Amino acid sequence: MQIDVASTAWSEVAADWLIVGLPEGGVLDGRLVELDQRIGGTLTRLIEQKDATGKLAELVPVHVPSGVAAKRLLLVGLGKLPDLDRARFEKALMSAVRSVSSKKDVKPVIALPDGLGAAAANLSVALAAEVAATAAIVGSVGQDMLKAEPGHFALGQVGVLVAAGQEADAQAGSDRGRIIGESLNLTRELINLPPQVIYPESFAERALAVAAELGLKCEVLDRDQLVAERMGSLLAVAQGSDRPPRVVSIEYRGAAADAPMTAIVGKGVTFDSGGLSIKTTDGMLTMKCDMSGAATVLGAIAAIARLKLPVNVTAYMGLVENMINGSSYKLGDILKARNGTTIEVQNTDAEGRLVLADVLAYAVDRGASRLIDLATLTGACVVALGEDVSGAFTNNQSWCDDLLGAAKRAGELVWQLPMFDLYNDLLKSDVADVRNIGGRWGGAITAAKFLEKFVSEKPWVHLDIAGPAFASSNKPYREGGATGHMLRTLVEVAAGS
Ligand code: BES
Ligand code: MN
Ligand code: ZN
Numbered sequence: 001m002q003i004d005v006a007s008t009a010w011s012e013v014a015a016d017w018l019i020v021g022l023p024e025g026g027v028l029d030g031r032l033v034e035l036d037q038r039i040g041g042t043l044t045r046l047i048e049q050k051d052a053t054g055k056l057a058e059l060v061p062v063h064v065p066s067g068v069a070a071k072r073l074l075l076v077g078l079g080k081l082p083d084l085d086r087a088r089f090e091k092a093l094m095s096a097v098r099s100v101s102s103k104k105d106v107k108p109v110i111a112l113p114d115g116l117g118a119a120a121a122n123l124s125v126a127l128a129a130e131v132a133a134t135a136a137i138v139g140s141v142g143q144d145m146l147k148a149e150p151g152h153f154a155l156g157q158v159g160v161l162v163a164a165g166q167e168a169d170a171q172a173g174s175d176r177g178r179i180i181g182e183s184l185n186l187t188r189e190l191i192n193l194p195p196q197v198i199y200p201e202s203f204a205e206r207a208l209a210v211a212a213e214l215g216l217k218c219e220v221l222d223r224d225q226l227v228a229e230r231m232g233s234l235l236a237v238a239q240g241s242d243r244p245p246r247v248v249s250i251e252y253r254g255a256a257a258d259a260p261m262t263a264i265v266g267k268g269v270t271f272d273s274g275g276l277s278i279k280t281t282d283g284m285l286t287m288k289c290d291m292s293g294a295a296t297v298l299g300a301i302a303a304i305a306r307l308k309l310p311v312n313v314t315a316y317m318g319l320v321e322n323m324i325n326g327s328s329y330k331l332g333d334i335l336k337a338r339n340g341t342t343i344e345v346q347n348t349d350a351e352g353r354l355v356l357a358d359v360l361a362y363a364v365d366r367g368a369s370r371l372i373d374l375a376t377l378t379g380a381c382v383v384a385l386g387e388d389v390s391g392a393f394t395n396n397q398s399w400c401d402d403l404l405g406a407a408k409r410a411g412e413l414v415w416q417l418p419m420f421d422l423y424n425d426l427l428k429s430d431v432a433d434v435r436n437i438g439g440r441w442g443g444a445i446t447a448a449k450f451l452e453k454f455v456s457e458k459p460w461v462h463l464d465i466a467g468p469a470f471a472s473s474n475k476p477y478r479e480g481g482a483t484g485h486m487l488r489t490l491v492e493v494a495a496g497s
Pocket of ligand 2: 348351
């Protein structure tokens with residue numbers, strides 16, 4: 001997509017849609033006064049008639065305006081300017097882009113509002129331009145790419161309109177926004193594609209291609225290599241599928257060799273049937289999304305590499321299908337994980353932790369100094385926090401605080417849950433070192449306590465993204481299906497460390 005940053009005069013902006021932010025409060029000022037005059041006071045009248053209120057993400061189209069070159073205006077509510085931040089501006093622009101991209105070959109121009117860094121103290125010009133580019137890229141691509149008549153058409157061209165003198169800041173921001181948007185779409189595409197298209201081998205192929213394009217070192221372990229690496233826990237899950245497993249790692253070195261190596265680890269269950277502890281039809285319906293963690297770490301490392309952040313990061317993806325065949329792993333099986341821990345299987349649907357156990361231990365053995373894992377791990381986390389908030393769990397508060405700070409800057413919602421020792425009692429087994437479920441209560445936490453046993457006390461944060469990774473319905477400001485939730489946070493963590 002072509003993104004043009006310019007400070008063209010209102011009257012001259014050539015666009016199918018000129019997207020203009022309208023602050024809440026009813027007083028026009030700055031460049032809006034000029035625009036209002038150009039179009040014969042239309043803005044003033046819309047506000048007087050209460051047809052345009054400026055409430056966050058409100059959309060008011062103005063067709064065939066006179067006095068400007070743009071074919072149409074789209075007024076988008078910004079809410080109160082002092083409240084305007086990355087997340088709120090994104091909500092507004094995503095709504096606008098989703099609206100205008102319902103037709104093919106549309107060229108919109110997004111005007112950044114006045115008052116950035118002043119009345120809107122929480123949003124800089126650069127950040128606003130970043131949001132504009134990301135919204136243009138993400139908001140115009142839906143989950144319906146295999147439909148004859150898709151609801152959205154990827155934009156070929158978009159303009160970002162700024163006040164004179166802001167061009168350089170806006171250009172830098174929009175360059176970042178493009179990278180983040182394209183990475184989000186990579187993650188979303190992998191999650192949204194159907195499970196007969198995305199399975200461990202095909203996911204690994206895509207990861208290899210992404211790494212090759214960015215010149216990053218990429219390793220793909222096949223089944224024999226996973227046996228040699230003693231990943232007995234991951235392999236047990238994989239053995240019920242006709243599709244062989246893969247573990248992929250991609251390394252990005254943007255800092256000195258002796259700088260810390262951060263591992264980002266993703267659960268990549270390309271389909272979760274539950275195995276012999278089979279899910280209901282309703283429970284299984286969206287389980288193509290169970291590789292969201294892996295897709296998110298792939299998108300994140302692509303973004304981090306393209307942004308050339310001065311850090312060392314390795315992404316690890318544990319790719320399996322949780323299926324049923326004559327060789328499926330069974331209740332009562334005792335597995336031996338890579339780190340020697342024996343695990344009694346009491347529920348084959350608690351498979352994500354079995355996959356991550358071996359991949360986390362592998363990442364530690366390969367020199368990770370600190371880790372973050374992302375997984376659609378438990379329904380219990382969705383019960384606890386709802387569909388829009390991820391759970392965070394840690395063995396190291398200061399590393400978790402870094403992550404929570406990054407999430408805040410990224411405008412993503414995460415809430416930390418406790419990791420008290422007593423939860424370990426719930427994982428005790430009579431026949432092995434640990435069992436793979438913790439019983440009815442505190443399910444998101446017992447899953448995290450299970451994972452903790454495989455990180456060798458390295459600083460680690462586990463993110464349970466089961467709720468936000470995959471949305472059940474469309475909203476004006478975002479498409480249903482894959483969201484790419486937490487990718488921005490991973491980029492912010494890398495940028496901030
Ligand atoms: N992939 C699921 C968790 C999930 C649920 C993700 C809903 C996204 C939306 C996971 O593998 C699972 O099945 N967890 C079980 C654990 C239980 C058997 C201890 C669950 O949450 O029911
Ligand atoms: Mn499961
Ligand atoms: Zn699962």
